[in-house]
Amino acid sequence: MGRPALRLRLTFGVVALVLSLFAGRLIVLQGVDPDSYALAATKENTRPFLLHASRGAILDRNGVPFSVSEDAVAITADPTLTSKVAPQLATLLAAKVPGTKYDDLLAGLTKKGRYALLAHKVSPQIWNQIETELKARNEVIVEQNKGKAQDAKAPLLTGLYTESDPIRSHPYGTVAANVVGVVGDEGKGLAGLEYGLNDKLSGKDGKAMYEVDAKGNKIPNADHTVEEPKPGLTAQLTLDADLQWFAEKRIEQAVKQYKAESGTVIVQDVKTGELLTVANFPTYDPNKPLKGQSLKNPAIEQIYEPGSVHKIVTMAALADANKISLDTNLQVPGSIVVQRRVIKDHFPHGTLNLTIAGVIAKSSNVGTIIASKEMGVPQYVRYLKGFGFGEPTGLNYPGESRGRVPAGDEWPDLTYATVSFGQGLAVNAIQMTAAVNAVANGGVYMPPKLVKNYIDTNGNQIPNPTAPPRRVVSETAAKEVSTMMEAVTAKGGTALQAAIDGYRVAGKTGTAQQTGEGCGGRYCKWATSFAGFAPADNPRFVTYVVLQNPTNGRSGGGQGGPVFRDVMSYALQKYVVPPTGAKQPLVPLTW
Structure with missing residues (x-):
């Protein structure tokens, strides 16, 4: 090894071997199977969004509504973004959303994968309150992070999203309730005509795939695919x-x-x-x-x-x-x-x-x-x-x-x-x-x-x-x-x-x-x-x-x-x- 010519040949051989490995990998990526790797990259940077079909109403013979759907949302999360701030988010959601529990929310916010359903049928008013609270807290965090080293900065409260998840409402309360029936939390009929006519009333949900950034936010104007939902039919009864x-x-x-x-x-x-x-x-x-x-x-x-x-x-x-x-x-x-x-x-x-x-x-x-x-x-x-x-x-x-x-x-x-x-x-x-x-x-x-x-x-x-x-x-x-x-x-x-x-x-x-x-x-x-x-x-x-x-x-x-x-x-x-x-x-x- 003391001879310069031998050292040069060995070094050249190692460099040639490494370069040949890189070249081979590049050929595989770009020539042999480029589509599968492109698809994997796309999957890593896209997120599915369920598009709920609007459920048809149930009306009386004169068009008076017995059962209708009103706007509400389901709160979802991307656990890859929420796991580090899960305790703060779980505390906030448990305090704002009726019927939710801290432990259940924490489990959803820290689960594996990039999608977790946290709450059903949340009114737009409550979600607006949550967004306002998140914005206020994040402004405080940004202020506190000023001047700190990157590894010492506190993470922002991000990773929460919403999907359309309408509430089934009965404007006349008990009137015809035994006949019309009810809808469960999953949006499916549980009893009565809501159950018997579920296939006609519920329509067909759609789906959207959006490209997202590193924080999981939708990228404006980026490529996306949408399968439009098909609205359900309205049922008009003979009842007065x-x-x-x-x-x-x-x-x-x-x-x-x-x-x-x-x-x-x-x-x-x-x-x-x-x-x-x-x-x-x-x-x-x-x-x-x-x-x-x-x-x-x-x-x-x-x-x-x-x-x-x-x-x-x-x-x-x-x-x-x-x-x-x-x-x-x-x-x-x-x-x-x-x-x-x-x-x-x-x-x-x-x-x-x-x-x-x-x-x-x-x-x-x-x-x-x-x-x-x-x-x-x-x-x-x-x-x-x-x-x-x-x-x-x-x-x-x-x-x-x-x-x-x-x-x-x-x-x-x-x-x-x-x-x-x-x-x-x-x-x-x-x-x-x-x-x-x-x-x-x-x-x-x-x-x-x-x-x-x-x-x-x-x-x-x-x-x-x-x-x-x-x-x-x-x-x-x-x-x-x-x-x-x-x-x-x-x-x-x-x-x-x-x-x-x-x-x-x-x-x-x-x-x-x-x-x-x-x-x-x-x-x-x-x-x-x-x-x-x-x-x-x-x-x-x-x-x-x-x-x-x-x-x-x-x-x-x-x-x-x-x-x-x-x-x-x-x-x-x-x-x-x-x-x-x-x-x-x-x-x-x-x-």
Whole structure:
């Protein structure tokens, strides 16, 4: 090594080797695989931003908003920029943003990677306060850093960002809450139509990739790619917000007055099948934190035995099959034995000579059983299916129960007897309303409708189709049953409380035993109800009222009748439906 020539050769060899390595690496970077390295560099200097699609609103039939989205933001962070100042940022955010915790924020601010979601649904006002506070603190830090060496300077409070994260708002609070439902923190529907229509309402989120500087800030005018979000559709319902509000208040009064577990009122347009009201109590306010409240819609998710309101369907089937008519007279004893089971009426009596209208007006179980013997079970089952029992309503509502009809076409005599007057089968309230509506509509079943149409961002209406109407009984049969039902609200009937001055009203009371929680599989509860339509001679609306397990009295006419009267009167007045002026037919109840 002491020889200069040898040292020169070795040095030259080492330099040549190093240069050859550099040259080889340069060839790889620029010639062999330049794209992958460019992509890696781009990824290192870009940051994804989620572009939330705007969620469609839910409106009533007149455009009144039940559920809308309001501006809010999600607070995010780039942990590569926030980890050194995480304690200060976590303290600030925990103090400003409701529902956040210091430990959770600290974990997000110091996690691995370049993206952390810290808080949902933060109002713009709160974010403005946070920005103002950050600016003030950073000005202090800059002032304190003056004159200090670079390694002694305190880091600035940076690395926080926001994304659009709208809040779901319900301007009318409890009105239609059980129907509309709620949206969760992730922006997805949790219950009701918000859940059932989530795919249509939520649209499709977009995404943007922006180049950022060393501090994670977007670089103005730098290259970026954007996948635009697709806004969701607005759903326009058939409900009337005013009538819905009135019905909810009225059923709330009834539930409290009669100390019932719950109550439901439904109003359906006879000719279109559109549901103008689906009111329940208890309900909830979706604008407030939910603490154990049920999010179900009892009108379609809860099933029960309908009781004597179901006699409307039985009589319509018998009339259509020419088994009865308004001229039918029956001798009705005080009780009847079916398979060693004694069945009585709700009032004690000896043998009565009742017309078929009298059977309905007096709500005689015994008379209904006697009349139903004229029809075989298979034929009766076909009528039940035609009226929509045991089948989905077609609303496609999440959690809907199709009810229950005894299986098969061969029933024991006791099953047939009890089903004929509304015990032994189960329905939901919308099913029962739609069945009564078929009688009001001259025997034509109109599938119930809750979503009228959808509206896109350009204001174009997209119709929401329903199943076609179907005839279930003849017009003559429907008219005969309607005439029987008018006797219910007239002198001698069971629901004088449901009569409306100036209008002809057709109705039917219901009182049914129920089983349920705490009953041990036996009957230990009751449901009282009233269903009817007006004007009876030219029906416009059907209204159905049901109270679950009232404990302060028990009467379909006395409890459901007044609610029916008030809600139906409101609907007739609002939609300017005049009395027809025709007189109620005089139908004898006895012979």
